[in-house]
Amino acid sequence: MDEMKWTALEAGRRIRAHEIGVEELTKACLDEIKKTNDTYHSFITICEQEAMAQAKKVQKGIDDGTLTSPLAGVPMAVKDNMCTKGIETTCASKILTGFRPFYSSTAVHRLEEAGAVILGKLNMDEFAMGSTSETSFYGPVVNPWGEQRSPGGSSGGSAAAVAAQQVFYTLGSDTGGSIRQPASFCGVTGLKPTYGAVSRYGLIAYASSLDQIGPVGKNVEDIAEVLHIISGHDPKDSTSVDAPAIKTVLTGDIQGMRIGIPKEYFGEGLQKDVKDRVLEAAKKLEELGAVVEEFSMPEIDYAIPTYYIIACAEASSNLSRFDGVKYGYAPTEYKDLTDLYYKARSQGFGMEVKRRIMIGAFVLSSGYYDAYYKKALQVKAVIKQSFDRAFEKFDCILSPTAPTTALRLGESLSDPLKMYLGDIYTVSVNLAGLPSLVVPCGFDCEGLPVGLQLTGKAFSESTLLNAGYAYQQATQYHKITPFAAGKEA
Amino acid sequence: MDYITTMGLEVHTELSTKTKIFCSCSTEFGGEPNTHVCEVCSGMPGTLPVLNEQVVEYAIRVGLATNCEITRYNKFDRKNYFYPDLPKAYQVSQLYLPICRNGHIDIEVGGKKKSIRIHEIHMEEDAGKLIHDPWDDTTLVDFNRCGVPLLEIVSEPDFETGEEVIAYLTKLKAILQYTGVSDCKMEQGSLRADVNLSVRPSTTTELGTRTEMKNINSFKAIARAIEGERKRQIEVLEEGGRVIQETRRWDDNKGASFAMRSKENAQDYRYFPEPDLVPVEISEKWIERVRKEMPELPDAKKARYLAEYGLPEYDVDIITGSKYLVEIFETALDACHEAKEVSNWIMGEVLRMATETKTEVEDIQFDFANLGKLILLVKKNIINRPTAKEVFEKMFTDNVDPEQYVKENGLEMLQDDNLVREVVVRVLADNPKSIAEWKEGNEKVTRFLMGQCMKQLKGKANPGTVNDVIAEELAKM
Numbered sequence: 001m002d003e004m005k006w007t008a009l010e011a012g013r014r015i016r017a018h019e020i021g022v023e024e025l026t027k028a029c030l031d032e033i034k035k036t037n038d039t040y041h042s043f044i045t046i047c048e049q050e051a052m053a054q055a056k057k058v059q060k061g062i063d064d065g066t067l068t069s070p071l072a073g074v075p076m077a078v079k080d081n082m083c084t085k086g087i088e089t090t091c092a093s094k095i096l097t098g099f100r101p102f103y104s105s106t107a108v109h110r111l112e113e114a115g116a117v118i119l120g121k122l123n124m125d126e127f128a129m130g131s132t133s134e135t136s137f138y139g140p141v142v143n144p145w146g147e148q149r150s151p152g153g154s155s156g157g158s159a160a161a162v163a164a165q166q167v168f169y170t171l172g173s174d175t176g177g178s179i180r181q182p183a184s185f186c187g188v189t190g191l192k193p194t195y196g197a198v199s200r201y202g203l204i205a206y207a208s209s210l211d212q213i214g215p216v217g218k219n220v221e222d223i224a225e226v227l228h229i230i231s232g233h234d235p236k237d238s239t240s241v242d243a244p245a246i247k248t249v250l251t252g253d254i255q256g257m258r259i260g261i262p263k264e265y266f267g268e269g270l271q272k273d274v275k276d277r278v279l280e281a282a283k284k285l286e287e288l289g290a291v292v293e294e295f296s297m298p299e300i301d302y303a304i305p306t307y308y309i310i311a312c313a314e315a316s317s318n319l320s321r322f323d324g325v326k327y328g329y330a331p332t333e334y335k336d337l338t339d340l341y342y343k344a345r346s347q348g349f350g351m352e353v354k355r356r357i358m359i360g361a362f363v364l365s366s367g368y369y370d371a372y373y374k375k376a377l378q379v380k381a382v383i384k385q386s387f388d389r390a391f392e393k394f395d396c397i398l399s400p401t402a403p404t405t406a407l408r409l410g411e412s413l414s415d416p417l418k419m420y421l422g423d424i425y426t427v428s429v430n431l432a433g434l435p436s437l438v439v440p441c442g443f444d445c446e447g448l449p450v451g452l453q454l455t456g457k458a459f460s461e462s463t464l465l466n467a468g469y470a471y472q473q474a475t476q477y478h479k480i481t482p483f484a485a486g487k488e489a
Numbered sequence: 490m491d492y493i494t495t496m497g498l499e500v501h502t503e504l505s506t507k508t509k510i511f512c513s514c515s516t517e518f519g520g521e522p523n524t525h526v527c528e529v530c531s532g533m534p535g536t537l538p539v540l541n542e543q544v545v546e547y548a549i550r551v552g553l554a555t556n557c558e559i560t561r562y563n564k565f566d567r568k569n570y571f572y573p574d575l576p577k578a579y580q581v582s583q584l585y586l587p588i589c590r591n592g593h594i595d596i597e598v599g600g601k602k603k604s605i606r607i608h609e610i611h612m613e614e615d616a617g618k619l620i621h622d623p624w625d626d627t628t629l630v631d632f633n634r635c636g637v638p639l640l641e642i643v644s645e646p647d648f649e650t651g652e653e654v655i656a657y658l659t660k661l662k663a664i665l666q667y668t669g670v671s672d673c674k675m676e677q678g679s680l681r682a683d684v685n686l687s688v689r690p691s692t693t694t695e696l697g698t699r700t701e702m703k704n705i706n707s708f709k710a711i712a713r714a715i716e717g718e719r720k721r722q723i724e725v726l727e728e729g730g731r732v733i734q735e736t737r738r739w740d741d742n743k744g745a746s747f748a749m750r751s752k753e754n755a756q757d758y759r760y761f762p763e764p765d766l767v768p769v770e771i772s773e774k775w776i777e778r779v780r781k782e783m784p785e786l787p788d789a790k791k792a793r794y795l796a797e798y799g800l801p802e803y804d805v806d807i808i809t810g811s812k813y814l815v816e817i818f819e820t821a822l823d824a825c826h827e828a829k830e831v832s833n834w835i836m837g838e839v840l841r842m843a844t845e846t847k848t849e850v851e852d853i854q855f856d857f858a859n860l861g862k863l864i865l866l867v868k869k870n871i872i873n874r875p876t877a878k879e880v881f882e883k884m885f886t887d888n889v890d891p892e893q894y895v896k897e898n899g900l901e902m903l904q905d906d907n908l909v910r911e912v913v914v915r916v917l918a919d920n921p922k923s924i925a926e927w928k929e930g931n932e933k934v935t936r937f938l939m940g941q942c943m944k945q946l947k948g949k950a951n952p953g954t955v956n957d958v959i960a961e962e963l964a965k966m
Contacts, residue, residue, distance in 0.1 A: 083535045103528050202535040208764035237537050238767050314764055317569050320578030321532050341571055364759035
């Protein structure tokens with residue numbers, strides 16, 4: 001359908017110009033989702049009733065002038081690890097079956113206040129643990145660029161729903177690359193904001209010190225607008241920084257912008273097509289006025305073990321509350337309390353989640369804490385310093401997002417280590433708490449999208465978005481859809 | 490063989506902040522189960538803690554009052570364990586950087602002074618309460634207490650006797666009350682003590698294996714638990730056994746302790762820094778402000794009462810040992826400026842009435858200034874002492890105003906000396922036998938005569954006056 005091709009801002013403009021009603025557009029999206037969800041499995045929950053009620057309310061707000069956001073009335077969807085009042089929130093896990101929070105996450109709440117129409121909850125790796133969206137209890141998400149392909153993860157549903165034109169934008173979350181790698185694999189634009197820029201309140205934690213909510217959309221303009229709505233201090237989250245919402249004026253002028261290319265990011269293991277596309281993008285930015293220079297960042301070697309120790313340690317504690325006592329899945333028969341815990345958690349969690357809980361419990365246990373967790377915190381500090389040094393010289397760092405394009409479904413599930421290694425270019429950004437933007441920058445020889453990653457210093461989202469905007473003004477990759485490319489699944 | 494007992498104390502006190510440590514739920518005691526609960530303190534998925542700064546302020550107060558160093562850069566840690574009263578399956582506490590360290594509290598037992606070192610004080614959250622229903626064999630959880638702020642005050646193993654422990658707890662309780670951080674109601678669990686105890690033969694210096702007794706909730710029970718556990722350990726050693734490091738539960742009714750869990754396969758709490766809270770930095774300025782606002786503490790108050798009012802040390806110990814008695818003392822004193830009298834009334838009638846009516850000292854309700862007024866009524870010879878005691882009982886139970894009550898009930902002493910003399914003369918005339926006995930040298934009859942006179946005067950005369958007049962009239966005989 002034609003309206004599904006609109007960008008979010010264009011949809012918003014047409015709504016405000018009364019070219020289309022919010023309910024009409026919402027209905028169109030819901031029809032599209034219902035028609036295509038069997039193909040992509042991008043949605044776990046479709047909340048038609050709530051969406052139609054909100055659409056009606058928002059239309060009224062727009063008509064009487066109380067809702068003025070450029071995104072008012074635009075249908076969207078939310079990764080299923082963000083609490084939505086009254087709507088089942090599962091984290092794609094059996095253990096949260098039937099859990100309906102009586103509160104909404106701050107990001108969701110702010111969007112709703114601005115007039116967003118939430119159509120449903122997006123599929124993901126269970127508890128955001130995974131890089132392929134295959135660990136979901138609800139089955140794997142399929143990449144719209146190819147029925148055999150994974151959309152990446154963990155925010156696979158968030159990226160696939162945008163690529164498949166089911167919604168105009170989505171929210172994802174990024175703990176070690178979970179927004180950026182799926183954006184790269186699905187040919188969409190995604191931003192992992194600075195740690196503390198967007199409230200984590202209501203985001204069901206995987207690794208609290210690394211998790212960050214961010215937008216996924218069709219282009220930089222759309223996600224800049226979403227960021228403006230969801231960012232800014234939240235008194236309910238002590239780790240949210242006391243700063244106003246991030247408002248970006250996109251000029252497209254990147255004259256003199258200093259861009260660093262860490263040479264270690266282009267070494268062994270990087271797919272040639274990906275390397276070529278990313279370096280071509282660097283050239284394009286240079287043509288647009290940026291000053292591009294290679295530099296060295298050897299600390300990348302330590303990023304993956306450091307990330308997995310910290311993330312798993314926090315996860316083992318964060319996921320302890322899922323014990324079958326108060327909500328979610330509980331076994332019907334058990335002998336005693338220990339048996340209830342044992343059965344609820346053995347039956348309620350999937351393989352990858354259990355693996356990470358085990359790793360986390362191990363690295364925190366007495367006698368191992370110093371060797372693993374404490375050491376990981378020290379390396380985290382070293383990695384952060386290395387970024388700090390780089391940003392003395394550069395405004396942003398350009399790199400690939402992932403070593404490859406979209407993996408085949410099932411390819412890495414049997415080999416978790418291989419899956420972990422795929423996070424090599426993304427995890428250090430979370431360890432350092434930095435913002436990072438992914439924009440599409442071309443295709444590999446099989447026609448699968450490649451994503452360019454731009455990482456900046458803390459709270460330099462506007463700089464990154466402006467660079468991405470300049471790039472998208474000069475290129476067409478973000479406009480190419482799997483359907484236009486003849487890749488319909 | 491002689492044995493030396495060594496003990497250390499872990500005291501948990503619930504802080505009397507209005508709201509919980511990480512959310513805005515009320516900390517009020519009681520209330521229907523699960524009515525002081527929100528998504529944060531019940532640990533629902535996705536929720537985050539926000540620190541109540543009042544808790545930090547209170548911790549600084551207690552730290553300063555117990556001579557501790559205040560940690561400038563504070564962090565919270567997670568203590569992980571599964572239990573249904575702990576909905577997040579971890580307790581937010583402080584392991585690596587507790588807010589107070591290296592303090593001491595000075596105690597005195599049997600005239601001997603001793604300093605008990607404080608190892609650390611840290612902030613943490615309380616858990617909920619499990620209520621077991623034996624009738625249908627289910628356990629219910631009440632999360633009202635979950636997230637109520639606690640301070641854990643950990644002493645060094647500096648105690649050797651139960652008396653020292655009680656003296657320390659009494660002093661600590663007074664400090665916590667004086668600083669206004671806790672009401673220390675043991676029966677409501679807002680002051681709980683765990684006792685770590687070991688014994689060793691007096692011939693060795695190496696400490697014995699210790700056991701921990703948890704959550705004993707009255708001073709008397711603590712004294713009994715210490716004595717019981719000390720004896721048990723000595724018996725084990727005398728029989729050639731070995732004390733096992735374990736947690737034991739003291740059953741005060743049975744007068745014995747029972748093993749709960751062994752520390753030798755101790756639970757691993759997998760502590761790590763709480764990532765959901767930012768570090769708390771305490772500035773010099775903050776500490777100085779708290780220091781300036783610090784009320785007079787028990788030791789200083791005791792010294793001042795002794796010097797300024799010349800009261801007996803025993804009385805001062807009792808009064809300054811309770812913030813509530815201090816409040817009665819100082820309020821009444823303000824109203825009458827008769828320190829000695831106020832002290833006597835508190836030590837006598839106030840505590841007697843409290844015992845008689847089974848009222849805890851903190852629950853004594855009457856308007857304390859009225860005690861001062863009552864003392865003045867006696868001093869000005871408006872009422873006599875027996876009347877004053879009667880009036881006090883009314884004050885204690887019904888909070889009557891003594892001046893008004895005396896007036897309304899016509900309890901003033903007779904100021905009419907002629908009437909007294911009239912009555913005395915009549916009583917003497919009616920009791921010739923007594924006079925005869927008096928003449929034979931039996932002084933005791935004056936007391937009988939006194940009683941007769943007071944009876945006729947309806948108890949309202951000044952006994953001194955009556956006594957004088959009787960003496961005068963007898964002399965005339």
